[in-house]
Amino acid sequence: MRKSEYIGWKEVFRFTLEQGMKGKAYKGFLIAGCLILLLAKPVVSLFNNMDSEEEAYHCEVTEFTVYDEVGLPIDYTQSLADEGFKDVKINLAPTMSFDDHVKALEEKSKDKEGEKSKEVIVHMTYEEAGYFNLTFVKASNADLKNDDAQKLADTFKNYFDEERINAIQVSQEQLDFLNRPVDTKLEFVTEAGDTVPEEDEAQAINEDEYNVMYILQMVVFMIVNLCGSSIATSIITEKSTKVVEYLMINVRPMALLTGKILANLVMVIIQAVAMVACFVASGFINKAMFGETEKVAASAGTGMEVSVMDSSDMLELLSGVNVGEALIALVAVICGMLFFCMLAGLCGATASKLEEMAESIKLYTMLLLVGFFLSFGVVMMMYSGAGNPTFTNICCLVPISSPFILPACLLLGKVPLGISIIGLLILVVFVWALFTLAAMVYESLIFYNGKVMSFKDILQIAKNRRQVERKGEKSHE
Amino acid sequence: MSLEVKNLTKTYGSKTVVDNLSFELKEPGVYALLGTNGAGKTTSIRMILGMLAKDSGEVLWNGKPIDPMNMNVGYLAEERGLYPKYTLMDQLLYFAKLKGVDKATAKQRIKYWAERLEVEEYLYPPKKVKGKKPEKPKTAEQLSKGNQQKIQLMAALLSEPELLILDEPLSGLDPVNTDLFKGIIREEISKGKYLIMSSHQMFTIEEFCKDITILNRGKAVLQGDLNEIKKGYGRVNLMVKCDESFADLIEKHALPVVNDTPDGTQLKVTGEEQANAFLADLLKENKKVVRFELREPSLHEIFVEKAGAANEEE
Numbered sequence: 001m002r003k004s005e006y007i008g009w010k011e012v013f014r015f016t017l018e019q020g021m022k023g024k025a026y027k028g029f030l031i032a033g034c035l036i037l038l039l040a041k042p043v044v045s046l047f048n049n050m051d052s053e054e055e056a057y058h059c060e061v062t063e064f065t066v067y068d069e070v071g072l073p074i075d076y077t078q079s080l081a082d083e084g085f086k087d088v089k090i091n092l093a094p095t096m097s098f099d100d101h102v103k104a105l106e107e108k109s110k111d112k113e114g115e116k117s118k119e120v121i122v123h124m125t126y127e128e129a130g131y132f133n134l135t136f137v138k139a140s141n142a143d144l145k146n147d148d149a150q151k152l153a154d155t156f157k158n159y160f161d162e163e164r165i166n167a168i169q170v171s172q173e174q175l176d177f178l179n180r181p182v183d184t185k186l187e188f189v190t191e192a193g194d195t196v197p198e199e200d201e202a203q204a205i206n207e208d209e210y211n212v213m214y215i216l217q218m219v220v221f222m223i224v225n226l227c228g229s230s231i232a233t234s235i236i237t238e239k240s241t242k243v244v245e246y247l248m249i250n251v252r253p254m255a256l257l258t259g260k261i262l263a264n265l266v267m268v269i270i271q272a273v274a275m276v277a278c279f280v281a282s283g284f285i286n287k288a289m290f291g292e293t294e295k296v297a298a299s300a301g302t303g304m305e306v307s308v309m310d311s312s313d314m315l316e317l318l319s320g321v322n323v324g325e326a327l328i329a330l331v332a333v334i335c336g337m338l339f340f341c342m343l344a345g346l347c348g349a350t351a352s353k354l355e356e357m358a359e360s361i362k363l364y365t366m367l368l369l370v371g372f373f374l375s376f377g378v379v380m381m382m383y384s385g386a387g388n389p390t391f392t393n394i395c396c397l398v399p400i401s402s403p404f405i406l407p408a409c410l411l412l413g414k415v416p417l418g419i420s421i422i423g424l425l426i427l428v429v430f431v432w433a434l435f436t437l438a439a440m441v442y443e444s445l446i447f448y449n450g451k452v453m454s455f456k457d458i459l460q461i462a463k464n465r466r467q468v469e470r471k472g473e474k475s476h477e
Numbered sequence: 478m479s480l481e482v483k484n485l486t487k488t489y490g491s492k493t494v495v496d497n498l499s500f501e502l503k504e505p506g507v508y509a510l511l512g513t514n515g516a517g518k519t520t521s522i523r524m525i526l527g528m529l530a531k532d533s534g535e536v537l538w539n540g541k542p543i544d545p546m547n548m549n550v551g552y553l554a555e556e557r558g559l560y561p562k563y564t565l566m567d568q569l570l571y572f573a574k575l576k577g578v579d580k581a582t583a584k585q586r587i588k589y590w591a592e593r594l595e596v597e598e599y600l601y602p603p604k605k606v607k608g609k610k611p612e613k614p615k616t617a618e619q620l621s622k623g624n625q626q627k628i629q630l631m632a633a634l635l636s637e638p639e640l641l642i643l644d645e646p647l648s649g650l651d652p653v654n655t656d657l658f659k660g661i662i663r664e665e666i667s668k669g670k671y672l673i674m675s676s677h678q679m680f681t682i683e684e685f686c687k688d689i690t691i692l693n694r695g696k697a698v699l700q701g702d703l704n705e706i707k708k709g710y711g712r713v714n715l716m717v718k719c720d721e722s723f724a725d726l727i728e729k730h731a732l733p734v735v736n737d738t739p740d741g742t743q744l745k746v747t748g749e750e751q752a753n754a755f756l757a758d759l760l761k762e763n764k765k766v767v768r769f770e771l772r773e774p775s776l777h778e779i780f781v782e783k784a785g786a787a788n789e790e791e
Contacts, residue, residue, distance in 0.1 A: 007546055008575060015571045019563055242558030246632060248528040249545050249552045250575035443530060447523070464490075465530070 005439060008251030012259025013266075016234070020267050030271050037278040041286035049290065057084040060148045062118040064156075065091040067098040069125045070132065072167040079159040085152065098123045102137055109139040116143035120152055124160075134160065203387025203414060210383045212318065213408040217379065220333055220404050221372050223272060224340045227264045228368065231341050232348030232361050234260055235446075240353050244446055253442040254435075261341045265334075321411050328420055329407035335427045336403020340368055342434045349445035350453035360452045367400045374398070375405030382414065396423040399430040440465045478539055479503050480525075480640065480671060485534035487520055487695075494520050496695040498534070500688070507662070507672040507685040509703075511776075512692035513784050518675040519555050521692070522642055525673070526552060538640070549576070551638030555645045555675070557629050559617035565600055565628055566614055569635065576636035586635050594627040594657065623654050630658065634665075641665060642673045647681055659684070679777040689776070691783050698783045707773040714778070715744040715752050718768035719759065726758050741768050 020026055059080075066076050080088050094101060101121050108117050117139040125133045136153045138144055165175055205213065235257075238244045247256060321329075344364045351360035378395050381387045395401045396415050402423045409415035415423075440462040445453070480502040487495040495517040502508045510518045523529040525536050527545045536543040560568055566587070573583035591597045599620060602612035617625055626649065633641065646662070647655050662685060665672060676682055682689065683703065691699040699706065715732075717723065718741035727734065727744065732755065736743040746752045752771045759766055774782075 011571070011574050015567075015574075019560075019567065023562075237560070238558075241561055242554065242556040243560055245528075245554035245556055245558055246552065246572065246629070247575070248523075249526045249550055250572075252546070443528075447529060 005252045005254040006258055007255055009255040009259040009262070012247075012251055012256050013263045016260050016263035017266055020230070020263060021270075026267065026271075030274060033271065033275050034278040037275050038282050038285070040279070041282040042289055045286050045290040057151075059085045059088055059152055060118060060144050061085075061088050061120050061152050063089045063091060063120075064152065065094050065101065065119070065121040067094060067101075067121065067123045068092075069123070072164055074160070074163040074167055076159075079156050079163075080152065081159075082155060085155065088152070094121075105137060105139040109141045112141070116141055118143050120144070120149055122153075122156065132160070132164075203382045203389055203392060204385040205379075205382040205387070205412070205414070207383075209412055210379065212412060213379045213382075216408040216411070217372070217375055217404045219272065220336065220407065221368075223268045223333075224337055224403065225368060226271075227261075227268045227337060228340050228344035228364060229361070230264045230267075231260050232344040232357060232364070233354075234264075235345055235348040236351050236354050236357050236360070239349065239351070239446065248446070253446050254439050256446075257342070257345050257438060257442060261338065261345065264341065265337055318411055320413075325410050325417070325420075328417075328424055329410050332403060332406045332410075332420075332424050332427060335424065335431050339399060339403065339427065339431045339434060340364065342431065342438055343367065346434070346438055346442065346445070346458065349442060350448070350458065352449045356452050363455055371398075371400030372404055374401040375408075378405050379408070387414075393419045396420065397426055399427045402427050437462055478505075478639065478671065479537075480508075480543075480673075481537040481540075482521075482525060483535050483537070485521060485524055485536065486532045487517075487524060487529065488532055494695050495524065495692075498690070498692070498695075498697055500690050500697075500700060502671055502673070502688070505669040505671055506666060506687050507674050509682045509686035509689040510673060510675040510692065511677075511679075511682065511689055511780060512675075515694075516692040516784075517695040518692055519644060520695075522552075522644055522673065522675065526550065526642065548640070549636050549638045551633035551636060551641040553630055553633045553641075553643045553646050555648075557622075557626055559625055559628060561618035562616055564614040564616055565620075568617070569600075569628070569632055572632040573635045578636050583635060586637075587631065590631040590634060593661070594631060596624055596627050596631075599624065599628075623650055626650065627654070630661070634661075638670070640671045640673075644675045645677065646674065647676065647678055679775065679780060683776050691780060693784050699779065703776065706779065707776075710774045710779065711748055712752070712771045712773055713746055713748065714772050714774055715746045715755070716741045716768060716770040716772070717744060717755075717759070717766070718742070720765040720767060723759060723762075723764050726755065726762065726764075729758070730755050741770075746771070 064080065066079075068076070076092055077090055080090060096104070098121070105117060105119070105121070108114065119142070120136060120138045123133075123135040123137070125135075127133050134153070134157060136149065136156075138149050142149075165172070170178075238247070244256075251259075344361060347361045347364045348357070351357055374395050378387065378392050378401075381391070392405070392409060392415060396406045396409055396419055406415065406420055406423050406427075410417075410420045437458070441458050444461050444465070445458070482498060482500050485495055485498040486493065498517070498521055500508065510521060512518045520529065524531045524534075525543065527536075527543065538544075538548060559565075569587050570580060570583055573586070574580070578586070587600065591600045599615040602614055605611040617628070620628070630646070633643075643662070647658055650658060659681070662672070662674075666685070672685075674682070674686065686703060688701065689699070689703050689706070690697050714735070723742075727742070730751070732744040732746060732751075734742060735745055744755075746755070749771065756766070756769055759769075
């Protein structure tokens with residue numbers, strides 16, 4: 001790659017950036033995205049506040065009879081303590097059996113003329129199969145909405161769940177401790193009697209780590225995809241409108257490609273930074289408007305909770321990242337963008353008309369999707385507790401998946417630093433190789449008119465070009 | 478200044494599209510590259526401009542290998558192209574910037590050429606009129622083909638190039654705009670510029686060009702000074718028109734008829750002697766001669782003959 005091949009890239013960069021940012025699509029997407037993110041938190045909080053300000057929930061059930069055959073020492077008079085159930089009369093000493101009560105409700109429902117029931121009964125049993133059974137019954141023509149009965153049932157069940165633990169005098173901490181997963185490890189004993197642990201230990205991530213990895217992957221994928229398709233479109237447009245004929249006397253093909261890639265990268269980075277800034281600003285606006293209440297907002301009276309996304313936990317996860325790791329992650333993302341953008345540019349140049357775009361960028365689309373799904377697979381496996389370190393490391397080394405998975409894994413300490421550095425070096429080598437290939441074939445591709453070329457054809461052009469160069473070198477000698 | 482093209486060759490796979498092309502432009506003026514469709518004119522131009530890598534040969538400007546990146550070259554491509562969605566002013570400023578022309582100078586030159594080429598209304602929309610929405614600057618897709626061609630010519634001339642390459646500059650233009658373009662080409666010649674022009678319009682080439690190369694399937698089949706080439710053919714085209722029929726005399730002199738139209742009968746003669754003998758006979762037979770013109774072959778005839786002969790040989 002000679003320096004002269006890149007003369008003029010600055011002018012191409014400036015023009016592409018200016019025109020791209022002037023474009024209605026770019027401005028529209030940027031403004032809409034920023035507005036949505038800026039308003040996201042305050043709007044969600046506003047709706048939650050409106051819900052809480054709405055008239056308090058009032059349950060229409062007038063009588064609730066409990067048939068307890070479980071026999072745990074639980075005070076069911078407190079089971080419907082929420083404000084919404086204050087008018088519900090709880091009957092813990094029924095005068096008839098559960099079956100008779102059900103029959104009485106059936107009879108009542110047959111009487112179309114009589115007063116409609118507002119009663120719910122519950123039959124609590126412990127089944128031999130080893131579970132508690134709570135059967136809630138109301139008359140079929142009861143003057144109650146299903147929602148009322150359901151809310152009552154949910155609230156009663158939550159109370160029962162909490163109190164049955166209290167009844168056996170086990171604290172929540174003890175229960176959590178007992179419920180912790182059991183890890184199994186396989187070790188091999190050698191002839192010398194040493195124990196050798198099995199190399200691969202299942203990787204697992206919690207929900208916050210999953211969120212961080214998922215968001216990082218999605219952001220990189222979106223940036224790469226937007227950038228790549230924009231470059232391919234721009235190259236095919238210049239080819240199909242023949243502008244490239246004029247440009248080629250002033251700039252070399254590689255300068256044209258470089259200017260375009262960098263301009264598109266800057267455009268997408270501006271978009272991403274603006275959107276992240278809006279998201280952060282949204283948090284501040286929300287805090288100023290609604291205080292600290294956004295994390296959990298309770299719906300009045302029902303005992304149900306609505307959680308609102310909070311980025312602070314996710315940012316906390318990244319707080320332990322050192323500068324070196326952050327730098328490697330950033331370079332990996334940039335190299336990934338360059339790799340896919342260059343690929344998109346090369347693929348785009350194989351078409352002559354805009355209609356051929358989808359066909360021409362097939363290879364780019366396929367590699368992009370395979371790379372993304374590989375890395376997404378790694379995250380999903382880890383989230384389900386079945387992450388395989390070997391597979392994760394391989395994905396961090398393969399240049400089509402490493403731009404998506406390597407930064408996330410490195411920042412969360414899910415991949416060794418050594419593997420990250422090797423992965424980054426492989427990516428750099430591939431970017432360089434792709435640049436070299438582009439330098440050899442881009443000129444021929446840019447003037448090519450005809451059916452869409454395959455990657456095999458591109459390699460053939462590179463081979464021919466190399467032969468011609470060798471001939472030239474020999475004749476100079 | 479001089480431009481030398483030496484043994485330029487380009488192959489695609491097994492197909493040689495330009496084969497050992499050589500020519501020279503020693504003094505200002507227009508050099509014509511002629512050829513049938515697919516003869517290799519545009520590929521040759523692209524190689525001269527360094528857009529396309531040559532397999533062998535060299536192009537020298539003032540005795541040194543040409544470097545279009547670092548010299549002032551203007552180019553009007555055969556396949557016209559402008560960005561359809563961008564404003565014309567933005568595009569022209571960009572093209573000027575690529576040529577190293579600063580913004581202020583570029584704006585001055587754009588103004589001059591917009592007036593000269595009568596495209597001001599597209600580049601400078603009228604300012605806001607009270608009660609009316611201001612007009613937006615025009616984009617290329619809003620222009621007719623001819624006007625797009627004018628903008629392209631402006632782009633080629635903005636840097637005031639020392640070497641101007643025009644690939645089919647007049648194709649698709651109406652007679653009024655053809656004259657406008659011809660006027661500009663004449664002006665550039667008078668400024669002492671070096672021009673290479675490719676065209677299928679032979680009359681235009683005859684009007685401007687001193688030296689020519691006729692390409693056929695990548696090979697130069699005829700090259701040199703156009704007047705000398707014509708002289709070499711001699712005055713062998715005889716156009717005769719009489720009030721009466723003179724078919725008997727044509728038969729008597731065994732002259733091949735090239736064309737027979739109401740405007741006259743075109744005959745092929747071996748030279749002035751045969752023509753004079755034919756005229757003497759016409760007068761002897763008391764034919765009323767309305768037209769008797771002995772001339773060199775036109776470039777069109779030479780082109781058809783050369784291209785046709787080359788094809789027959791192959």
